[in-house]
Amino acid sequence: MLATLCLVSFSFPILWAQTLISCSYKSLCQKALLSGNDIVLHCDHKAALWYFSSILGENIFLLNSWPNIKKLPGGSLQLTKPQPSQAGLFRCEDSANALIVEYEIDFQDATTLHITHKDLGQKPLQNETLNLGGEVFIFTHWEPWQDCNRCEEPGERKRLGYCYVEEPPEKPMPCWLYLRDEKVQYSRLRPEMQVERCLVPCDPGKEIKQPFFIYDIYQLGKLTNHMWLTCPLASIYR
Incomplete structure (x- = not known):
């Protein structure tokens, strides 16, 4: 069937x-x-x-x-x-x-994203130093926590972190803007995402009006062994 x-x-x-x-x-x-x-x-x-x-x-x-x-x-x-x-x-x-x-x-590169869950005891990447003709400091620059994905019941929220390099006295900058064409193979040079549990009250003021949807129904044929689904409004930034 x-x-x-x-x-x-x-x-x-x-x-x-x-x-x-x-x-x-x-x-x-x-x-x-x-x-x-x-x-x-x-x-x-x-x-x-x-x-x-x-x-x-x-x-x-x-x-x-x-x-x-x-x-x-x-x-x-x-x-x-x-x-x-x-x-x-x-x-x-x-x-x-x-x-x-x-x-x-x-x-x-999102395909190298290091993902950890704070409430499972998983640890984010540690700060490290790298020698590029002189020592530079590599760390994760974290963005603020995003909103909880549920209200009035247990949910989760996430925050994104980006690889940054600091070479005093210069200001820190994103890793590949610093490295540019430098050929470096180092597993620490990647972005992160951290997840944690959350429980927040519902706030009607944050409700947004949903746009108009079209619902389409497709049948998977006998010769179809996989399908790629795309969510048009999906973004890791929200």
Whole structure:
């Protein structure tokens, strides 16, 4: 007998589902993010031109050929499932080539994510030192805990941590923005996620209005031995 599978899809793209990264006017902002999770780099200029230079030191070039990028109507840049190979400098300019904003992004490899559960006694990665012609300090820069996934009953919450390098007296920076084209094979150079139990009251003020859904039903045929399911609004940042 054929099995049936109910899949959910949206009838229109939803911008608020994207994680928005913003930076002050004419500033350079460094950021570590996870690969494979959609983001939007903010640039408030309708005629914006986006340029890119990778961490490998390539010459800067106009972004117009990557299949996973899209310039939004307001000028911001949407990246769908960005990869570690796309780490580098994203520069937004106006039509006169004047700088509006710059982002230096380290897309850390989500496939190497170190996951631990705090309440199971599992430990996050330890701080370490690495000799690169001089000692540098490697540590995890943790983001705040995200919201509990349930209310009025036991749930879980998570926080993300990114690999950072510190070489005093310089400020810490994301690992691969520091290492760039340095050939280093070291298991400590990876992002983390930590999970813990939580119990919180329900807050009606946090309820959000759900968009319109389309429900489709597909049948798995006899020759189908696997299927890949995609959740359109899924993001590790929420």
